[in-house]
Amino acid sequence: MAQIKTLQPSLFHSIKTAFKRYDFEFYLLRRNPLTMIGLVIIVIVILLGVFAPTIAPYNPLDVAPAVRLQGPSTQHWMGTDDYGRDILSRVLYATRVDLSIAFSAVTLAAVIGVTLGAAAGFMRGGTDEVTMRLLDIVQAFPAFILAMGLAVVLGSGQSTIVYVVAFIMIPVFARLTRSEILSARERGYTEVARCMGATNQEIVFKQMLPNCMTPILVQYGLSMSYAFLDAAALSFIGLGVHPPQAEWGSMVNQGVGFIASGQWWMSFFPGLIMAITILGFNLIADGFRDVFDPKLRN
Amino acid sequence: MRLLLFSLKRIILLVPILLGISVVTFTMTHVLPGDPLYILLSPYAKQEDIQAEKVRLGLDKPLYVQYGIYLENLLHGDLGYAYRTRRPVTEDLKQRFPATLEVTMLALVLATIIGIPLGVQSAVKKDSSSDHFVRILSVGGVSLPIFLVGVILVYFVYFKWHLAPPPMGRIAMNVPPPKTITGLYLVDSLLTHNWTAFRSSAWYIMLPVFTLSFAMLAPIMRITRNSMLEVMNTNYVRTANAFGLPRQTVIYKDTLRNALLPVITSIGLILGWSLGGEVLVEVVFSWPGMGNYAVNSILNTDFAPVQGFVLVTATIYVVINLVVDLLYTAVDPRITI
Numbered sequence: 358m359a360q361i362k363t364l365q366p367s368l369f370h371s372i373k374t375a376f377k378r379y380d381f382e383f384y385l386l387r388r389n390p391l392t393m394i395g396l397v398i399i400v401i402v403i404l405l406g407v408f409a410p411t412i413a414p415y416n417p418l419d420v421a422p423a424v425r426l427q428g429p430s431t432q433h434w435m436g437t438d439d440y441g442r443d444i445l446s447r448v449l450y451a452t453r454v455d456l457s458i459a460f461s462a463v464t465l466a467a468v469i470g471v472t473l474g475a476a477a478g479f480m481r482g483g484t485d486e487v488t489m490r491l492l493d494i495v496q497a498f499p500a501f502i503l504a505m506g507l508a509v510v511l512g513s514g515q516s517t518i519v520y521v522v523a524f525i526m527i528p529v530f531a532r533l534t535r536s537e538i539l540s541a542r543e544r545g546y547t548e549v550a551r552c553m554g555a556t557n558q559e560i561v562f563k564q565m566l567p568n569c570m571t572p573i574l575v576q577y578g579l580s581m582s583y584a585f586l587d588a589a590a591l592s593f594i595g596l597g598v599h600p601p602q603a604e605w606g607s608m609v610n611q612g613v614g615f616i617a618s619g620q621w622w623m624s625f626f627p628g629l630i631m632a633i634t635i636l637g638f639n640l641i642a643d644g645f646r647d648v649f650d651p652k653l654r655n
Numbered sequence: 656m657r658l659l660l661f662s663l664k665r666i667i668l669l670v671p672i673l674l675g676i677s678v679v680t681f682t683m684t685h686v687l688p689g690d691p692l693y694i695l696l697s698p699y700a701k702q703e704d705i706q707a708e709k710v711r712l713g714l715d716k717p718l719y720v721q722y723g724i725y726l727e728n729l730l731h732g733d734l735g736y737a738y739r740t741r742r743p744v745t746e747d748l749k750q751r752f753p754a755t756l757e758v759t760m761l762a763l764v765l766a767t768i769i770g771i772p773l774g775v776q777s778a779v780k781k782d783s784s785s786d787h788f789v790r791i792l793s794v795g796g797v798s799l800p801i802f803l804v805g806v807i808l809v810y811f812v813y814f815k816w817h818l819a820p821p822p823m824g825r826i827a828m829n830v831p832p833p834k835t836i837t838g839l840y841l842v843d844s845l846l847t848h849n850w851t852a853f854r855s856s857a858w859y860i861m862l863p864v865f866t867l868s869f870a871m872l873a874p875i876m877r878i879t880r881n882s883m884l885e886v887m888n889t890n891y892v893r894t895a896n897a898f899g900l901p902r903q904t905v906i907y908k909d910t911l912r913n914a915l916l917p918v919i920t921s922i923g924l925i926l927g928w929s930l931g932g933e934v935l936v937e938v939v940f941s942w943p944g945m946g947n948y949a950v951n952s953i954l955n956t957d958f959a960p961v962q963g964f965v966l967v968t969a970t971i972y973v974v975i976n977l978v979v980d981l982l983y984t985a986v987d988p989r990i991t992i
Contacts, residue, residue, distance in 0.1 A: 501931025
C-alpha cells in the first residue's frame with residue numbers, strides 16, 4: 358500500500374494539476390463574453406439572496422391593506438401585491454428560498470446519481486442491469502409530470518420540492534457517471550492501480566471519479582437551470598412552499614389573476630429575476646459545454 | 656416485412672416499461688404516505704369504521720394482491736373515481752384530452768415550421784447577426800419560464816393591444832361549441848361548416864399555442880443548428896461544394912436531409928417535455944384540458960385524478976417515443992434491420 362500512497366499527490370496538488378490540465382479551456386472560457394456575463398449574473402443573484410435580510414426595505418410578510426395593489430413607485434420599487442406586501446422585499450427573500458432549493462436538489466441528485474452510476478459502471482453485471490432498468494422506468498415519465506405526481510403524494514412544501522426535483526434528475530447524473538466509469542475502466546491508470554494492489558474502493562474513489570469530474574460538473578451547471586424551472590413550476594401549480602412565504606413561482610401565480618386587469622408588476626418582477634438567474638446558469642453551462650465538448654469547438 | 660417484424664419487437668419491449676410505469680403510480684397511491692383513508696374518513700372515525708372501509712377498498716389485502724387488482728382495473732380502463740367532479744377519472748380525462756391535444760399539436764407544428772428554417776439559416780450564416788439573433792432566442796427560450804411567457808403575452812396582447820380574447824377557456828362564452836366529432840374544436844367546426852365556432856376557437860387557441868411553441872422553438876432551433884453545422888463539416892458536403900453544385904442544392908438537398916435525423920429524434924423528447932409545459936399553459940389560460948384538471952384536483956386534495964393523469968401522460972410519452980423511433984428507422988437509410 359505504501360507504494361500507492363507515494364503515487365497519490367496531496368489533495369491540493371491534485372486539484373491544482375486538474376485545473377492546470379484545463380488551462381487552455383479556462384482561457385477559452387474567460388474569452389467568451391457570454392460566459393462572463395453569466396458568471397456576473399450568478400454572483401449578483403447569490404449576493405442578493407444571501408444579503409436579502411439586509412437589503413430588503415420591508416418585512417416580506419408585513420401586510421398593509423392601505424397600500425395594496427400599488428404599481429412601482431419610489432416607496433415600493435416593484436409595487437405591492439394584493440395584501441399590500443412589498444414585492445421587492447418578497448422577491449429578495451424568494452431568491453434565497455429558490456437558490457437553496459435548487460442547490461440542495463441538484464447536489465442531492467448529483468450525489469445519489471454519481472454513486473448509482475459509479476456502482477453500476479464499476480460492478481457491471483446484475484447491479485448494472487437492475488440500476489439501468491430502474492432508471493429506464495423513471496425516464497419513461499415526462500419529468501415534470503412525475504415530479505407533480507410525487508409531490509402530491511409527499512404533500513406540498515419546500516423539502517418536498519427538493520426531494521422531488523432531485524429525484525427526477527438522478528437518472529441524468531447516473532447515466533453520465535456510468536458511461537464515464539465504463540470508459541475509465543479501460544484506461545491505463547486503472548490497470549496500473551490494480552497492479553499496484555489498490556482495492557476496488559481506492560480505484561473508484563481515488564482514480565476513476567476524479568478523472569470523470571469535468572462532465573459531471575458541466576452537467577451540474579446545466580441541471581441548476583432545470584432545477585429552478587421545475588421548482589418554480591411546482592410552486593406555480595400550488596405544490597411548493599406554503600403561502601405566506603415568498604417564492605418565485607408562487608409569486609407569479611399569485612399575480613396571474615391580476616394580469617387581465619392590468620396589474621402586471623405582481624407576476625412580472627419575480628418572473629424577471631427568475632428568468633435572469635436561469636439565463637445566467639444557462640450561459641455558463643453553454644460556455645462550458647462549448648469548451649469541453651471538442652466536437653463543437655472551433 | 657422486416658420493418659414490420661422490427662416494429663412488433665419494439666412494441667413487445669414496451670410491455671415491461673408500461674408495467675414499470677404502473678408500479679410507480681401504484682406505489683404513489685398505495686405505499687407512500689398520504690393514506691387514502693384519512694382523506695375519505697373524518698379524523699374522528701372509529702376503529703371499526705376504519706377497518707370496514709379498509710376491507711371495502713381492499714386495503715387489508717397484501718400489497719401484491721392490491722397491485723393485481725390495480726392492474727386489472729387499469730386494463731379495464733378504470734383509473735379510479737374523482738371525488739371533486741363525482742365522475743370516473745377515465746371519463747373526465749377522455750373528455751379533456753382533445754383540448755390538450757389540440758394545443759400541443761398546433762404548437763409543435765408551429766415550432767417546427769419556424770424553428771427548422773431559423774436553425775438552418777443560423778448554421779449557414781454562422782456568426783452573422785442572424786445567427787446571433789437565433790442563438791439569443793434559443794438561450795432566451797430555455798431561460799424564460801413558460802408561465803411567465805404566457806403571463807407576458809396575456810398582458811400585452813390581451814390587456815394592452817386587445818388583439819386576443821381574455822385567457823378563459825377554449826371558445827367565447829356566447830358561442831356554442833361545435834358538435835363533438837373528434838373533440839378538437841377547430842376540426843369539428845370545420846367539419847360541420849360552423850364558421851362562427853371556428854373563428855372563435857381559433858381566436859382563443861392562439862395565445863396558448865404561441866406560448867407553448869415559444870418554449871418548443873428553442874430546442875428545435877438549437878438542435879437543427881448544431882446538426883447542420885456537424886453535417887456541413889462532412890466530406891460529402893465538402894465534395895458537393897467542390898464540384899460546384901449550387902449552394903441552395905447543397906444546403907437543402909445534401910445537408911438538411913442528413914441533418915434532420917437528430918431533429919426527428921429530439922422531437923419525441925421535446926413533446927414529452929412539453930407535456931409538462933402544457934400543464935402550466937393550461938393553468939395560465941384556464942384551458943379546460945387534462946393538465947388544468949389535474950392541477951384543480953391537486954388544489955382540492957383529490958388525488959386519484961392526479962395519478963390517473965400521470966399514468967396517462969407517461970403512456971402517451973412512451974408511445975410517442977416508440978413512434979419516433981420507428982419513424983427514424985423508416986427515414987434513415989443507414990439503418991438496415
